[in-house]
Amino acid sequence: MIIRKRTIGLILYLGLLFLPIYWMLNMSLRTNADIMGTFAWYPADPTIANYMKIFTDSSWYSGYINSIIYVTINTVISLLAALPAAYAFSRYRFIGDKHIFFWLLTNRMAPPAVFLLPFFQLYSTFNLIDTHIAVALAHCLFNVPLSVWILEGFMSGVPREIDETAFIDGYSFPRFFIRVFIPLIRAGIGVTAFFCFMFSWVELLLARTLTTTAAKPIAATMTRTVSATGLDWGLLAAAGILTIVPGALVIWFVRNHLAKGFALGRV
Amino acid sequence: MNKWDNNKAWFFILPVLVIVSFSAIIPLMTVVNYSVQDIFGPGQRLFVGVEWFKEVLLDGRLHEALWRQLAFSGLVLLIEMPLGIGIALMMPKKGWAASASLVILALPLLIPWNVIGTIWIIFTRPDIGLFGALVNSAGIAFDHTANAVDAWITLMLMEVWHWTPLVVLLAYAGLRAIPEAYYQAAKIDGASSWAIFRFIQLPKMRGVLTIALLLRFMDSFLIYAEPFVLTGGGPGNATTFLSIYLVKIAVGQFDLGPAAAFSLIYFLIILLFCWLFYQALQAVGTGEKS
Numbered sequence: 001m002i003i004r005k006r007t008i009g010l011i012l013y014l015g016l017l018f019l020p021i022y023w024m025l026n027m028s029l030r031t032n033a034d035i036m037g038t039f040a041w042y043p044a045d046p047t048i049a050n051y052m053k054i055f056t057d058s059s060w061y062s063g064y065i066n067s068i069i070y071v072t073i074n075t076v077i078s079l080l081a082a083l084p085a086a087y088a089f090s091r092y093r094f095i096g097d098k099h100i101f102f103w104l105l106t107n108r109m110a111p112p113a114v115f116l117l118p119f120f121q122l123y124s125t126f127n128l129i130d131t132h133i134a135v136a137l138a139h140c141l142f143n144v145p146l147s148v149w150i151l152e153g154f155m156s157g158v159p160r161e162i163d164e165t166a167f168i169d170g171y172s173f174p175r176f177f178i179r180v181f182i183p184l185i186r187a188g189i190g191v192t193a194f195f196c197f198m199f200s201w202v203e204l205l206l207a208r209t210l211t212t213t214a215a216k217p218i219a220a221t222m223t224r225t226v227s228a229t230g231l232d233w234g235l236l237a238a239a240g241i242l243t244i245v246p247g248a249l250v251i252w253f254v255r256n257h258l259a260k261g262f263a264l265g266r267v
Numbered sequence: 268m269n270k271w272d273n274n275k276a277w278f279f280i281l282p283v284l285v286i287v288s289f290s291a292i293i294p295l296m297t298v299v300n301y302s303v304q305d306i307f308g309p310g311q312r313l314f315v316g317v318e319w320f321k322e323v324l325l326d327g328r329l330h331e332a333l334w335r336q337l338a339f340s341g342l343v344l345l346i347e348m349p350l351g352i353g354i355a356l357m358m359p360k361k362g363w364a365a366s367a368s369l370v371i372l373a374l375p376l377l378i379p380w381n382v383i384g385t386i387w388i389i390f391t392r393p394d395i396g397l398f399g400a401l402v403n404s405a406g407i408a409f410d411h412t413a414n415a416v417d418a419w420i421t422l423m424l425m426e427v428w429h430w431t432p433l434v435v436l437l438a439y440a441g442l443r444a445i446p447e448a449y450y451q452a453a454k455i456d457g458a459s460s461w462a463i464f465r466f467i468q469l470p471k472m473r474g475v476l477t478i479a480l481l482l483r484f485m486d487s488f489l490i491y492a493e494p495f496v497l498t499g500g501g502p503g504n505a506t507t508f509l510s511i512y513l514v515k516i517a518v519g520q521f522d523l524g525p526a527a528a529f530s531l532i533y534f535l536i537i538l539l540f541c542w543l544f545y546q547a548l549q550a551v552g553t554g555e556k557s
Contacts, residue, residue: 010357014371020390020428021374023397027389035395081282088279093270100280106541107291111489113510114530117301117517118294141290144283204381204492205514219379237389240382247377255369259440262433263478266551 021244027237035233050238063218064242066132067201070215073136075196078143079189086151087177091160104145108264112205115141120209130212138210139200146199146264147192153265154188191257194250201247218243295534301527319528329529331504332512339422339508340487346427347483348476351434356464358439369439372432384496387425398424411498415505418498422506425493430483437479441472474551481544485537509533 027035028050029043038044054060088094089101119138120129128134162184166176182189208220222239254261302320305313323329359365378386393399393410402409411421445467453463491510494500500507500515507515513533517526 006357007359010354010359010368013354013357014368017371017375017428017432019397020386023390024386027395039395039400041397077286081286084279085283088276091270092273092276092279094272094274094276097276100284102542102545104283104287105545106538107287109485109489109537109541109544110291111491111510111513111530111533111537113489113491113513113517114298114534115291115294116514117523117526118297119290121297122294137286137290140286144286148283198377202377202379204379219381222381222385233389233395236385240378240385243379243382244374244377248374251370251373251377252366255366255373258369258373259436259475262482263437263440263475264548266474266478266548 024237024240027233028241030234032232032234050234051242053235054238054242060221060239063216063221066211066215067207067217067219068246070132070135070139070207070217071197071200073132074139074143074200075193077136077140078147078196079193081140081144082147082151082192083182083189084177086148086155087181089148089152090155091163101148104148105264108142108145108149110141112141112203116205116209119206123210129210130214132215134210135207135215135217136200138206139203141206142203143196143199147196149264149266150192150195150261151185151188151265153260154185154191158184187257191254191261194254195261197250198247201243298527298530301523302531304524306523315524319524320532323525323528323532326525328504328507329512332507332509335507336488336509339426339490340484342423343426343430343487344480344483346423347431347434348480350427351431351479352438352472352476354431354435355438355442356468358435358442360443369436372435375429375432380492381496383425383429384493387421387428387493387497391421391424413502415502418502418506422494422497425497426487426490429493430486434479434483437475438472441475442468445471477547478544478551481540481547485540485544488537488540 026041026043029046029048030040031047031049034040034043034045089097115138123129123134123138128137158181162180163176166180167173171180204217204219207217211217211220218239222236251258260266303314303316305315305318358368375383388396390396391399391409391411393403399409399411408414409417411418449467449471450463453467458466489510490508491514494506494508495511495514498506500511513526513529516522516529
């Protein structure tokens with residue numbers, strides 16, 4: 001009986017978890033007049049007009065493209081920089097290693113609000129405002145440290161004897177790293193990429209500040225659904241649903257490693 | 268694990284150092300620079316020493332924002348931790364049901380933070396929202412744009428909805444790491460399910476729960492986008508947390524000096540908690556290996 005009660009409790013919780021998302025989905029399938037006019041549990045007359053508007057209006061869909069571009073650049077930079085660093089932290093003891101490791105963590109926890117103005121000034125100086133690379137670099141502030149931490153966790157799970165054997169077998173370091181080591185931590189790299197993607201995707205404050213038009217993220221585009229007739233809730237909801245889709249698609253592949261990622265590789 | 272002593276490893280971390288310096292040290296130096304100067308315009312600046320720090324530390328509105336922030340973070344932990352552990356205990360141990368639950372659980376974590384705010388506006392508005400309409404039709408007036416208490420309730424609901432899954436995920440990972448032999452031994456001793464929880468599951472989850480506790484504390488301490496979208500810090504100043512107040516000073520009023528001094532104090536508070544977090548992580552790491 002205990003098992004049954006637990007299952008009911010869990011289903012109830014997951015249901016409540018899904019309810020706000022369902023409500024947005026419901027809104028996204030109705031016209032604004034319908035939303036304001038009648039209160040309905042489900043769209044009586046579902047329409048995809050809101051989605052069509054987003055897919056055909058370039059000021060809307062370019063927001064998605066911008067977001068995807070800077071998220072991708074950020075993920076690539078973070079991974080490339082973090083791989084050797086994580087290897088160093090997991091295999092070697094060197095002067096200042098613990099302090100650097102801690103300092104990296106403080107950047108993951110730094111309030112983005114603190115960096116808002118300095119970032120704007122810094123990227124203005126380099127003429128990078130409103131470019132994808134600016135947002136990608138700004139997001140490195142928390143994604144590079146995060147990647148180092150997660151990768152270090154996965155790398156420490158690989159026995160050191162593997163490195164030693166490979167070196168005895170005459171592998172040079174770069175060859176060993178690319179041919180032997182990276183395949184061994186494939187799962188770790190996948191999880192790290194996922195987390196870089198995720199934290200860059202959900203961040204808005206920095207992304208919005210560093211862009212004006214050409215590299216504006218979708219999350220910032222969503223703030224301009226106010227028209228002469230008031231807020232267009234249907235359109236807003238449809239844009240919101242579309243921001244959930246990419247995450248929902250990749251989440252399945254990392255479901256068993258999510259906890260490890262959130263605990264910065266320490267579970 | 269024994270590590271090799273080798274200072275050449277510094278070359279491996281060089282790329283990270285360069286990137287993070289560019290995005291952390293240079294901006295931080297700018298903040299320090301601002302915090303000790305009064306800037307009137309380009310080229311016109313005056314060194315004022317610790318003037319801004321004094322002003323910020325004595326700012327009544329900042330004190331209010333800090334207390335509000337602490338109350339918010341405290342409430343978040345009080346609700347999310349027990350709820351998260353409870354849900355983790357309900358999760359199926361394996362099979363497709365476990366995978367499916369994990370995926371649904373993780374869904375809120377992947378939604379952009381301002382969209383979280385949007386979802387909850389749509390969900391709680393008295394006219395079009397399911398929650399708002401249901402509560403109002405039950406005869407209780409509810410409007411998070413006008414009433415401070417309602418705004419707090421909505422924010423708490425949103426925060427719990429958004430981040431409890433993180434606690435569940437971590438607690439669940441901790442539970443899965445407990446060997447089956449422990450449960451068998453408890454069964455032979457005839458332990459009640461409360462005793463199993465109190466003396467086996469809870470101690471074994473200590474590490475992951477510490478991580479969850481500190482992560483939740485720090486992330487809720489930095490919260491910006493969600494309350495900004497949902498309430499904009501209002502009604503009045505009822506939901507003006509530290510980050511929102513900081514952005515108001517820095518971008519809204521463009522008071523660079525006080526904003527910079529405020530930033531540094533904010534950062535120091537975070538640094539303190541970071542250090543606690545780091546110690547906890549180290550303890551988790553060594554605990555696993557022994």
